[in-house]
Amino acid sequence: MQEESTVKDSIFRIGRVISVDGRSIRVTVDKSKNSSHLLYKGDLIKNVSVGSYIKIIKGFTIIIGKVEGEYTIEDKVYSTKEYSSDKEKISRSLNISLLGFFSGKEFERGIKEMPLIDNECYLLDRDEFNKVHDFIRKDDEPLSIGTLTLEKGQEILVGIDCMFASHIGIFGNTGSGKSYTLAKLYRELFKKYGDNPNFIKNAKFFLIDFNGEYVDEDDNVIIDKEYKNIYKLSTKGNGDKYPVSSEALYEPSFWSVILEATEKTQTPFIRRALSNSFLAEKLNDNASMLELIKSKLILALDKNDKELGSKVIIDFLSDIENSLPNSNVSLVRDRLRENLQYYNQGNEFVYIEPESGNWKWKADMRSYVSNDLNAIDISLVSLNSLDKLRLQIVIQYYDDIIKGHANREHLSPLIKRMEKRFEDIRKVIDINDSVSLSKNITVVSLKDVNIHMRKILPLLLCKQLYDEQKARNDETSYLNIIVDEAHNILSRNSDRESEQWKDYRLETFEEIIKEGRKFGVFLTIASQRPSDISATIISQLHNYFLHRLINNNDILAVEKTISYLDKLSFEYLPILPTGTCILAGLAAQVPVVIDIGKIEDKYEPNNKTRGLIKNWV
Ligand SMILES: Nc1ncnc2c1ncn2[C@@H]1O[C@H](COP(=O)(O)OP(=O)(O)OP(=O)(O)O)[C@@H](O)[C@H]1O
Ligand SMILES: [Mg+2]
Numbered sequence: 135m136q137e138e139s140t141v142k143d144s145i146f147r148i149g150r151v152i153s154v155d156g157r158s159i160r161v162t163v164d165k166s167k168n169s170s171h172l173l174y175k176g177d178l179i180k181n182v183s184v185g186s187y188i189k190i191i192k193g194f195t196i197i198i199g200k201v202e203g204e205y206t207i208e209d210k211v212y213s214t215k216e217y218s219s220d221k222e223k224i225s226r227s228l229n230i231s232l233l234g235f236f237s238g239k240e241f242e243r244g245i246k247e248m249p250l251i252d253n254e255c256y257l258l259d260r261d262e263f264n265k266v267h268d269f270i271r272k273d274d275e276p277l278s279i280g281t282l283t284l285e286k287g288q289e290i291l292v293g294i295d296c297m298f299a300s301h302i303g304i305f306g307n308t309g310s311g312k313s314y315t316l317a318k319l320y321r322e323l324f325k326k327y328g329d330n331p332n333f334i335k336n337a338k339f340f341l342i343d344f345n346g347e348y349v350d351e352d353d354n355v356i357i358d359k360e361y362k363n364i365y366k367l368s369t370k371g372n373g374d375k376y377p378v379s380s381e382a383l384y385e386p387s388f389w390s391v392i393l394e395a396t397e398k399t400q401t402p403f404i405r406r407a408l409s410n411s412f413l414a415e416k417l418n419d420n421a422s423m424l425e426l427i428k429s430k431l432i433l434a435l436d437k438n439d440k441e442l443g444s445k446v447i448i449d450f451l452s453d454i455e456n457s458l459p460n461s462n463v464s465l466v467r468d469r470l471r472e473n474l475q476y477y478n479q480g481n482e483f484v485y486i487e488p489e490s491g492n493w494k495w496k497a498d499m500r501s502y503v504s505n506d507l508n509a510i511d512i513s514l515v516s517l518n519s520l521d522k523l524r525l526q527i528v529i530q531y532y533d534d535i536i537k538g539h540a541n542r543e544h545l546s547p548l549i550k551r552m553e554k555r556f557e558d559i560r561k562v563i564d565i566n567d568s569v570s571l572s573k574n575i576t577v578v579s580l581k582d583v584n585i586h587m588r589k590i591l592p593l594l595l596c597k598q599l600y601d602e603q604k605a606r607n608d609e610t611s612y613l614n615i616i617v618d619e620a621h622n623i624l625s626r627n628s629d630r631e632s633e634q635w636k637d638y639r640l641e642t643f644e645e646i647i648k649e650g651r652k653f654g655v656f657l658t659i660a661s662q663r664p665s666d667i668s669a670t671i672i673s674q675l676h677n678y679f680l681h682r683l684i685n686n687n688d689i690l691a692v693e694k695t696i697s698y699l700d701k702l703s704f705e706y707l708p709i710l711p712t713g714t715c716i717l718a719g720l721a722a723q724v725p726v727v728i729d730i731g732k733i734e735d736k737y738e739p740n741n742k743t744r745g746l747i748k749n750w751v
Contacts, residue, residue, distance in 0.1 A: 142174070142259075143256070145172055145173075145174050146172075146174070146256045146257045146259065147164065147167075147254060147255070147256050148161075148163055148164060148167045148181070148182050148188065148255055148256060148257055149161045149162050149163040149164050149167065149228070149254075149255050150162060150252050150253065150254050150255060151190060151249050151250065151251055151252060151253045151255065152227065152251065153251065154248055154249055154250070154251060157231065157232060157245070158202075158229060158230070158231060159190070159199060159229075159230040159231075159232065159249055160227055160228065160229060160230070161188070161190075161227065161228045161230055161255050162225055162226070162227045162228075163182065163204075163225075163226040163227065163228060165225065165226075167181060167182075168226055169181060170183070172257070179257065181257070182201055182204075182228065182257060183201065183204070184201050184202065184203060184204060184702065185200070185201060185284055185702060185727075186200070186201050186257075186284075187199065187200055187201070187233070187258050187263065187266060188200075188201065188228075188230065188255050188256065188257060188258070189236075189255070189256050189257075189258055189262065190230075190249045190253050190254070190255050191253060191254050191255075191256065192247060192249050192250055192253045195235060195246075195247050196235060196236040197232060197234075197235050197245075197247065197249055198232070198233050198234050198235060198236070198241065198258075198266060199230035199231060199232045199233060200230065200231050200233050200700060200702065200724070201228050201229070201230060202229045202230065202231050202700065202701055202702045203228070203229040203702075204226060204227065204228050204229070205226070205227050205228075205229070206224050206225070206226050206227075207224070207225050207226075207227060208223055208224055208225075209223050209224075209225060231700050231701065231702075232245050232248075232249075233266075233700075233723075233724050234266075234723065234724070235247070236262075236265070239265070240265065241265045241266045241268070241723060242723070243723040243724065263285075263288075264288075266723070266724060267282065267288060267290065267723075267724070267726065268291075269290075269291065269292055269293060269296070269721060269722050269723055270291055270292075270293045271293050271295070271296060273295070274293030274294060274295045274296060275293065275294045275295070275326075276291035276292070276293065276294070277291060277292055277293075277294050277297065277322050277323060277326065278290070278291050278322065278731065279291075279292055279318060279319060279322060279717075279728070279730060279731060280318075280728040280729050280730040280731040281728065281729050281731070282726060282727070282728060282729075283714050283727040283728060283729050284727060290717070290726060290728050292717075292721045292722070293721060294323065294326075296677075296720055296721040297319075297677060297721040298323065298614065298656065299612075299651075299656065300656060300675075300676035300677050300719070300720055300721065301647055301650070301656055301657045301658070301659075301674060301675045301676050301677070302319075302656075302657070302658040302659070302675065302676070302677045302678075302679070303658075303659055303660075303661075303664075303672060303675040303677070303678045303679070304316055304658070304659070304660035304661075304678075304679040304681070304715075305660070305661055305662075305664045305678070305679070305680055305681065305683065305688070305692060306662065306679075306680065306681020306682050306683060306710075306715065307662055307681070307682050307683060307684055307685075307688075308662050309712060310681035310682040310683075310710070310712055310715075311681050311712045311713040311714070311715065311730060312618070312660040312661075312662075312679075312681055313347050313618055313660065313739045313741050314713065314730060314733065314738070314739060314741075315660075315679050315681070315713075315715060315730045316616065316618055316658065316660050316739075317348070317355065317356050317733055317737070317738065317739045318730050318731060318733050319658075319679075320339070320341075320356050320357075320616070321356050321357065321733055321737055324356065324357040324361065324575065325357075328357060328361055333574070334573070334574045335574075336610045336611050336612055337574055337611075337612040337613075337614070338571075338574050338575075338576075338599075338603075338611070338612065338613045338614070339574065339575045339576065339613075339614045339616065340576045340578070340595070340596075340599055340613065340614070340615050340616065341575075341576065341577045341578070341616040341617075341618070342578055342580065342592050342595070342596075342615070342616065342617045342618070343577055343578065343579045343580065343581070343618060344580050344581065344588065344618065344619040344622050345581055345618075345619060345741075346366075346579045346581030346582075346740065347618065347739045347740050347741045348577050348579070348618070348739055348740070349364055349366055349577060349579045349581075349740070350740045352736075354736055354737060355577075355737060355738070355739050355740060356737055356739075357575065357737065361573060361575055362573055362575045362576065362577055363571050363572060363573050363575070363576040363577070364576075364577050364579070365576070365577070365578045365579065366579045366581070366582070367561075367562040367578060367579065367580055367582065367583050367591070368561065368562070368582035368583060369558045369561050369562060369582065369583050369584040369587055370561075370582055371561055373561065373562065373582060373583075375561075375562060375563055375564035376562060376563050376564065376578060376591075376595065377563070377564050377565075377566040377569040377570075377571075378563045378564070378565055378566070378594065378595070378598060379565075379566070379567050379598060380519040380565055380567055381567075382594065382597065382598035382601070383519055383520065383523060383565060384408055384523065385597070386401075386404050386405045386408050386409070387637075387638045387641070388590075388593070388594055388597070388638070389404050389408065389527075390404050390638070391590055391593070391635050391638050392555050392559070392590055393548050393551050393552060393555055394551065395548055396544075397633060399540070399541070399544040399545065400544070400545060400548045403530070403531070403534065403540060403545055403548070404527070404548075406530060406534075407526055407527045407530035407531070408523070408526070408527075410526065410530055413426075413526050413529060413530060414522075414526060417514065417517075417522045417525060417526060418514070419514070420512060420513060420514050420515075423512060423514060424510060424511075424512055426529070427450075427454060427510070427512075427529070428504075428507050428508075428510070430450065430529070430532055430533055430536060431447055431450065431451075431503075431507055432500075432503075432504070432507075433536055433537070434446050434447050434450070434532075434536045435447070435483055435499075435500065435503060437536060437537075437538075438481070438482055438483065439536075439538075440476065440478070440481060441542075442535070442536065442542075443476040444470070444471075444474045444475055444476050444483065446532065446535065446536060446542075447470060447474065448467055448470060448471050449532075450528075450532045451463050451464075451466060451467035451470070452464075452467055453528045453531075453532070453549065454512075454525070454528065455467060456553065457521060457524050457525040457528055458512050458513075458514075458517070458521075458525070460513055460516060461510070461511060461512040461513065462509070462510065462511050463510055463512065465509070466506055466507065466509055466510050469488075469506050470503070470506055472486075472488065473485055473486050473487070473488055473502070473506075474486075474499075474503060482495065482496070483499055483503075484499060485498070485499040485502040485503060487502065518565050519565040520556065520559065520560060520563075520565050524552065524556055527549075527552065528549065528552075531545055531548075531549055555586075558584065558586070558587050559587070562583060562587060562591060563591075563594075578592075578595065580592070588622060589622065589623055589635075592617065592622075592623050593623065593638065593639060593642050593643075596615055596642060596643070596646070597642045599613060599615065600613070600615075600642070600645075600646055600650070600653075600655055603653050603654065603655050604653045604655075606653075607653070608654075609654075611654055612654045612656075613653075613654060613655045613656070614655075614656050614657075614658060615646070615655070615656070615657050615658070616657075616658040616659075617657070617658070617659050617660070618660045619660065619661065619662075620659035620660060620661040620667065621661045621662060621663045621666050621667060623639065623643075624639070624643060624659065624661070624666075624667045624668065624671060625663065625666035625667060640668075643657070643671060644668070644670055644671060647670070647671050647674045647675075648674060657675075659671075659675075663685075663688060664683070664688050664691045664692050665685070665687040665688045665690070665691035667691075669691070669694065669695050672691065672692070672695040672696070673695035673696070675719070676719050676720045676721075677717070677718075677719035677720055677721045677722075678692075678696055678698065678699075678716070678717070678718045678719050679715045679716070679717055680692060680696075680699075680703075680707060680710075680715055680716040680717075680718065681710060681712075681714075681715045682707065682708065682709070682710040682711070682712070682714075683707045683708065684708050689704065689707055689708070692704075692707070696718065696719075698718040698719050698722075698725060699716070699718050699725050700725060703716050703718065703725045703727070706727060710727070713729060713730050714727060714728065714729050714730070715727070715728060715730065716728075
């Protein structure tokens with residue numbers, strides 16, 4: 135026995151520590167160990183090379199390190215005669231970075247003790263190698279996601295708790311396999327738990343798909359369609375509508391963003407409008423609404439303001455008409471447009487009686503106008519929350535400008551934009567306080583949504599989900615928000631964006647990243663451009679799948695913010711093949727290069743790289 139372990143030690147020993155400089159260790163390799171493979175008990179064992187692991191024995195402590203580089207040094211001291219061959223003149227040395235240590239039988243990440251000079255270094259045997267790659271904590275469940283690239287056949291299992299109770303980042307250039315990795319990760323999870331009643335009850339998954347990669351005719355991507363709610367939204371019409379609660383809708387910052395409100399005047403106006411509960415109350419009752427509208431119009435007459443003239447009255451009626459399509463407001467408006475004028479010389483309104491053409495002034499004018507206004511008939515019954523909200527903004531606007539609280543030039547661009555934006559919103563959302571998502575996995579495709587709504591909708595939806603989950607305050611419930619192509623909403627340096635938009639997004643996503651864990655909310659983001667995404671977000675992720683990254687800025691962004699990665703792994707980044715990535719973070723004790731496992735064809739994301747030739751011959 136003793137003999138056997140001595141033999142093993144002598145075969146596995148590869149050298150000794152020659153310098154310890156901060157965290158970087160140098161090891162000189164025994165001259166007899168310069169071959170690429172070693173033979174032990176009939177097995178061929180790979181000798182040390184860049185990327186492999188070694189153990190350093192310091193008394194009873196076993197420290198594990200990774201080879202980051204190797205160098206040769208020529209011995210010049212002795213004359214060549216003393217060497218039996220030229221090969222022996224060369225001494226080989228390795229640069230090692232420390233990864234962790236064995237405590238008892240378990241491998242632990244981190245450094246408790248530094249090696250000493252002359253400590254002996256060994257290759258890891260199979261058992262030790264497996265332990266270093268055993269990422270599953272005691273109470274965790276394993277999930278297989280792929281195999282080690284450098285050690286074919288070595289399966290990589292991650293702990294489900296460790297992986298899914300964390301924020302995950304998947305980065306890589308286009309075509310490097312991000313979407314595939316994302317799909318694989320969740321496919322394995324859903325395969326394992328998808329049918330469990332408690333999983334369905336307690337865990338929610340919400341996937342935002344910008345390019346329609348997770349929906350197709352069959353809708354079976356990742357998991358069979360029976361398990362998912364699928365919303366294919368479209369601003370071109372004929373898409374699905376996503377249910378949004380009216381509470382989420384009355385969020386002033388959301389409207390500031392949608393309507394591109396300016397910070398100084400338009401945003402405070404929106405806040406004022408949405409918080410006007412007096413007005414909101416009136417919107418529930420035809421008669422009081424009608425009274426309110428009439429009183430505003432009469433007020434405009436009484437103000438007798440030359441700047442506003444009769445135009446403000448006509449515009450007000452037109453905007454009411456736009457918000458209340460089933461009313462007869464347009465008739466009254468047309469009548470007033472014909473007959474009511476502002477007489478500049480006299481600085482007062484005049485009403486021209488249509489039948490006789492007589493000009494009516496003052497009290498007469500008032501009674502003619504009142505008469506016309508009394509013909510207005512509106513009905514609020516068919517209005518949904520969205521229509522009411524719009525009407526609320528419109529009435530607040532006219533109230534403000536008639537009373538002189540706000541300047542027309544400042545606010546009118548906002549009111550003009552409203553029409554188009556409400557049209558878009560109406561096509562993609564359905565205001566509904568009673569409908570909740572029926573299944574626990576939801577996929578929202580934004581492929582056919584215009585560029586403006588693409589940015590805003592995900593925020594609205596995520597914020598609503600997050601707020602709901604926060605309010606639930608239930609230890610067992612879990613929400614995972616998954617965003618592929620996350621640069622669409624998280625990129626930080628776009629000049630076209632207003633500060634408001636940035637703030638709103640900051641509030642939403644950075645809060646989820648920072649505080650989500652407390653409420654059981656986790657984020658998975660995939661993106662081509664890590665350099666575009668705010669460093670706060672990238673640095674707070676817990677687990678990273680890093681695919682091929684070529685651009686230097688992207689590599690730097692990753693390098694700056696991800697503390698889990700060693701130097702060598704960074705060197706790999708630009709040369710990783712498609713489907714291979716570095717897994718680093720809490721779920722992996724050591725960063726590993728892995729080949730992501732295959733997904734059955736039926737469940738693959740809808741993103742085949744296009745072949746051209748077959749269409750050209
Ligand atoms: N692990 C893998 N095994 C087999 N095929 C893969 C694997 N990873 C990626 N692929 C294939 O490579 C192609 C590109 O992958 P994918 O669409 O996931 O890249 P991406 O990084 O998401 O690209 P983009 O940024 O353009 O969305 C796809 O055809 C996909 O099927
Ligand atoms: Mg993709």
